[in-house]
Amino acid sequence: MENSWISLKEIKFVRNRRVILDRISWDIRPGEHWAVLGANGSGKTTLLQLLAGYLWPTSGEVIVLGKRFGEVDLRELRKRIGWVGSFLQAQIPPSQKPLDFIVSGKFATLGIYDKPVASDYEEAVKLAERLECGKILDSTYAVLSQGEKQRLLIARALIHKPQLLILDEPCGGLDLVSREHLLSTLENLGRSPDGPTMILVTHHLQEIIPAFTHVFMLKSGRCRASGEKSEILKRELLSEVFGIPIEAGVENGRYWSKVRLMSPNNA
Ligand SMILES: Nc1ncnc2c1ncn2[C@@H]1O[C@H](COP(=O)(O)OP(=O)(O)O)[C@@H](O)[C@H]1O
Numbered sequence: 001m002e003n004s005w006i007s008l009k010e011i012k013f014v015r016n017r018r019v020i021l022d023r024i025s026w027d028i029r030p031g032e033h034w035a036v037l038g039a040n041g042s043g044k045t046t047l048l049q050l051l052a053g054y055l056w057p058t059s060g061e062v063i064v065l066g067k068r069f070g071e072v073d074l075r076e077l078r079k080r081i082g083w084v085g086s087f088l089q090a091q092i093p094p095s096q097k098p099l100d101f102i103v104s105g106k107f108a109t110l111g112i113y114d115k116p117v118a119s120d121y122e123e124a125v126k127l128a129e130r131l132e133c134g135k136i137l138d139s140t141y142a143v144l145s146q147g148e149k150q151r152l153l154i155a156r157a158l159i160h161k162p163q164l165l166i167l168d169e170p171c172g173g174l175d176l177v178s179r180e181h182l183l184s185t186l187e188n189l190g191r192s193p194d195g196p197t198m199i200l201v202t203h204h205l206q207e208i209i210p211a212f213t214h215v216f217m218l219k220s221g222r223c224r225a226s227g228e229k230s231e232i233l234k235r236e237l238l239s240e241v242f243g244i245p246i247e248a249g250v251e252n253g254r255y256w257s258k259v260r261l262m263s264p265n266n267a
């Protein structure tokens with residue numbers, strides 16, 4: 001299909017002679033936001049790196065934001081993609097101020113070594129406020145809480161107005177309140193008409209908030225199931241993918257899950 005938005009067809013990815021991803025097909029249409037579920041090591045981050053143009057598939061076809069790999073300059077394509085993942089945090093100078101950090105997103109992604117201009121800082125202030133970081137702009141990065149750091153990472157990813165926002169376990173290490181805060185930010189982003197298509201990797205059903213419409217489930221490098229979330233987030237599939245008996249349900253639009261424990265009497 002020539003006019004696909006995001007589409008993977010029969011993707012195989014081999015690294016060090018190991019098959020990491022196999023027979024992956026996935027179509028994402030404009031307006032959809034996807035959560036990706038799968039056990040540790042099932043290939044989630046690798047899949048996202050393929051979508052973001054950081055890895056090249058061993059075989060198969062990739063179309064991202066309407067552009068087919070092989071026919072597009074990936075550096076140009078990456079400018080339209082935002083990435084929020086934990087690996088970035090390690091590279092941040094501890095003394096950096098939040099606004100400089102947000103602005104640096106534009107230059108890192110665009111590969112420009114010019115000095116930022118005043119309008120970049122104006123945009124950074126707007127983004128900081130949108131992500132509820134307006135009160136911490138005088139701090140340095142090192143002293144911020146994990147939740148504040150994650151919201152700044154999102155602001156940094158948004159400064160170049162990406163059309164695809166990839167979130168690789170953004171709630172990892174957050175306490176309950178910070179997590180809810182971050183999720184409400186994502187919910188708002190998902191509802192804004194000019195917002196990016198979002199792909200969220202998570203281990204927790206609770207994080208699949210209403211903005212996320214679809215779920216892609218990976219098991220050992222293969223797609224076990226994908227589609228509308230109400231079809232996917234069922235106990236049989238979840239139990240199979242995670243390898244333990246899981247109960248799941250939905251309450252007020254939010255999913256919950258718990259491990260079904262055997263009582264000692266029945267064991
Ligand atoms: N840089 C790498 N070199 C070699 N193997 C890797 C590398 N990154 C990931 N892998 C392997 O690929 C598989 C999938 O990893 P990953 O995509 O990170 O899984 P997930 O994000 O689901 O935990 C794992 O078995 C992992 O060990």
Ligand SMILES: [Mg+2]
Nearest residue numbers: 044045046168
């Ligand atoms: Mg990962």
